Amino acid sequence: MPHLRVAASEQAFKKLFAKVVEKFVLEKSDSKDLGPFTAGYDIKIHLEGGSVDLRADNTVQVKELDIKWDRLNLSLGIDIPGFCIPGICLIPNPLGGCILETPEICLFDADPDISIVLPLGGLITSEISITGRLRTRYNVNADRPPDMDQWDAQLPDPKLTNTWQLFLDPQFVDIDLVDVADTVGDLLDDAIEAAVEALGVPDVIAGGLSAIVSLVRDVLDIGDDIQEWLSDLLGVSLGLENIIGQALIEHFVTDDPLFELEDPYPILDKAPNPNNKAVQPPLPDLVPVKLPIRDLTVSNNDVELVLEGNVG
Amino acid sequence: MTTVKRSVRLNRRLLTTSSFDSGALGPLVSLIHRAPAPGTYQAVVLRDGQRAGTTCFRVTDDKAGTQLNIDLASVALRTGAATRCACREHPESAPAVSPQGYVLFHVSRGAGGYAVVVGEAKEGSQAVFDSRALTDGDLFALSFIVPATYAVTSPGGAGQGEIQVAPIPPGTNLRAVSPVSVDASRDGFQPARVTVHVGQGVAFRIRSVTRIVIEKRSPAASRRAAPLAPGARRILRRVRVRKLR
Numbered sequence: 001m002p003h004l005r006v007a008a009s010e011q012a013f014k015k016l017f018a019k020v021v022e023k024f025v026l027e028k029s030d031s032k033d034l035g036p037f038t039a040g041y042d043i044k045i046h047l048e049g050g051s052v053d054l055r056a057d058n059t060v061q062v063k064e065l066d067i068k069w070d071r072l073n074l075s076l077g078i079d080i081p082g083f084c085i086p087g088i089c090l091i092p093n094p095l096g097g098c099i100l101e102t103p104e105i106c107l108f109d110a111d112p113d114i115s116i117v118l119p120l121g122g123l124i125t126s127e128i129s130i131t132g133r134l135r136t137r138y139n140v141n142a143d144r145p146p147d148m149d150q151w152d153a154q155l156p157d158p159k160l161t162n163t164w165q166l167f168l169d170p171q172f173v174d175i176d177l178v179d180v181a182d183t184v185g186d187l188l189d190d191a192i193e194a195a196v197e198a199l200g201v202p203d204v205i206a207g208g209l210s211a212i213v214s215l216v217r218d219v220l221d222i223g224d225d226i227q228e229w230l231s232d233l234l235g236v237s238l239g240l241e242n243i244i245g246q247a248l249i250e251h252f253v254t255d256d257p258l259f260e261l262e263d264p265y266p267i268l269d270k271a272p273n274p275n276n277k278a279v280q281p282p283l284p285d286l287v288p289v290k291l292p293i294r295d296l297t298v299s300n301n302d303v304e305l306v307l308e309g310n311v312g
Numbered sequence: 313m314t315t316v317k318r319s320v321r322l323n324r325r326l327l328t329t330s331s332f333d334s335g336a337l338g339p340l341v342s343l344i345h346r347a348p349a350p351g352t353y354q355a356v357v358l359r360d361g362q363r364a365g366t367t368c369f370r371v372t373d374d375k376a377g378t379q380l381n382i383d384l385a386s387v388a389l390r391t392g393a394a395t396r397c398a399c400r401e402h403p404e405s406a407p408a409v410s411p412q413g414y415v416l417f418h419v420s421r422g423a424g425g426y427a428v429v430v431g432e433a434k435e436g437s438q439a440v441f442d443s444r445a446l447t448d449g450d451l452f453a454l455s456f457i458v459p460a461t462y463a464v465t466s467p468g469g470a471g472q473g474e475i476q477v478a479p480i481p482p483g484t485n486l487r488a489v490s491p492v493s494v495d496a497s498r499d500g501f502q503p504a505r506v507t508v509h510v511g512q513g514v515a516f517r518i519r520s521v522t523r524i525v526i527e528k529r530s531p532a533a534s535r536r537a538a539p540l541a542p543g544a545r546r547i548l549r550r551v552r553v554r555k556l557r
Contacts, residue, residue, distance in 0.1 A: 088453050088491045088513025090344065100379055100414050102342040102453050102513070107323055214482075 002308040004293065009304050010054045016258040017168070021047045021065065023256050026247045034237055036219045037078045041238055044071040047128070056302040060132055060168060067126040067175070067244065074118045074234070078219050080199075083107045114195040114216070118188060123181040124230075128248065132170040134298045134305060138263070139163045150264055150290070164296045165257035166307070173245040177235060180227040188226065192216050261307075264290035325423060326457050330528035334452045335444045336360075337384060338424020343417045344451040345430075347371045347380070348440045350411050352403045354433040357387045360425045364388035368399035368406040368433060369415065380409035384426040385419045399433035417443060445522045452524050453491065453515040456508065460528045464494075464501060466521040471500025475526065478509045486511040496521045 008016075024047050031040030050065030084106040091100040144153050144160040153160040196213050222229050235241040266288060273283035296309035325339055332341050350371045357365040365388040369380055399406060409415060417428050430441040446452065456462070456477040464473035473494065480486070491513030495502040498520045508514055516524050 085455050085457065085511040086487045088342070088455060088515060090451060090453060090491065090513075090515055100344065100416070102344075102416065102455075103381060103383075103418055103420070105326065105340060105455060105457070107326060107457075 003311040004309045006307040007304045013054060013305055014052045017052050020256045020258055024251050032238055037076055039233060039238055040075040042071060042073040045069055054300045054302055058299055060134060062130040065128040067128060069121045069124055072121040072124060074120055076116045077113060078216055079113050116191040116195055118191060123184050125179040126177050129174045130170045131172045132168045134300055135167055135169045136296045136298050137165045139165050161262045164261040164263055164293060166259040166298055167257040168252045170249050170252060173248060175241045175244055177231040180230055185226040264292040267291050332454050332526040334446055334524045336424060337419050337426040339419055341454040343443055344414050345441050346449055347409045347411055347413045347415055352399050352433045353430050354399050355382060356429045357384045358427040359388055370406050370408040371411050372408045376408035376410045378410050378413035379416060380407055381416045383420045384417055384428055385421050446518045448519055450518040451515055453513055455511055455513050457510055459510055462526050462528050464526050466496055467523050467525060469498050469521045473501035473504045475514060476507045480510045491515050493517060495519055496524055
């Protein structure tokens, strides 16, 4: 039987969790060569909301934790293959190909590149669900000099004491691109058309212009479902799902524990000796009392979390 | 935000060229002549009637290709107006074409105005081909980029033709589109009217005419008055238009 047992209600746990979520901010930018085109992102996110549930199977479930995209700039770089009018085949080869063909005519003297930046922040709704287990870990304070004892370690500010940490160890993190505003399709179409127009091809070649726009859409592999395309691009091709998931796990597991318990745990501070008498010289102060904690474990059921440990 | 690579230039000449002349070759056109008899040939490139460059090619019996492209603009740019015969120093390194093949002259850049005169690379040889005077069997081929109606004439010939160029139909695969052939003879063009779309080729097969000129009709020309009926008289009326207040 453990020497210590401390229980905290689900409500208390929710408050601890909310504080950790509040601290999560991820800022990152990168780009990737995706073959026919390059794509890049520049993001800043934080988390809001979400429902926390302690479950009877000793797990914790967090649902509908909203990703707030403070910034989501998606950049697309497309290398347009020329736009050339093929040569005229004057004498076809019955076996295939052409015996006599005029040279192809290209509108541009090199392959033009166009670059589009789509500001998607605020136009995309995403959420995270996490299922994990509560765990404890003993954290040896790395900043504490080797010759400093546990008494001296409590003097600096911040303290250099070792701690028991309670954290949520995510087992599953699901990131879901829930909704893409209808305006994203228009935003993308407008950006492509603006980019093609910027190439300077006169309107007189209307068919040519639409051909280039269509070519760009083909290069980007945009189908009918813009949400699916964007979800694939951001989540899979650019790997944002993994990046956010990893950052979140790191945040929960490494950066911000839910709770820290000083070890040894202070029970009584240093205090004047209660046997002091006015007419006598003061007796030595009572020494502070600290309780060393070992074997701290955590578990939960559907109503509370329980910390258990031994003293010694 | 949208950006376009600045180093890329649109070849506006392709869009602004409104006349195509086999006697003054420019962008979008190709002139094809059957390879002459085996030998080494010098092609003198002229621009606006002035010598602009020379190049050399061979017609050989060995396994040369059936098509030799000569870019007149590149020849002029590379050799300039030098009168030295390009064939005499290293004739064996000159590009070759099969005697059953074709020599295709074209202009890859610039405003045009090119002609080419081909003769054997030896003293006192006669010209075997002059692009200013086409010969039977030559082909004059071109693609249109700007939709419009174009008038076709053959100076000295009786015929007149018309080419209507429409925009590219959506989804067209230009590689799969066959060119339209037109026979050009003293009697006229057959067919006299053709309709193509942007990027579709038109090839004139030369029979007894020496030159083909194609000009974009100006909007005013396309709205000119209808031909007069026999015996009719055209009356010009001057109308003053007063601006209403």
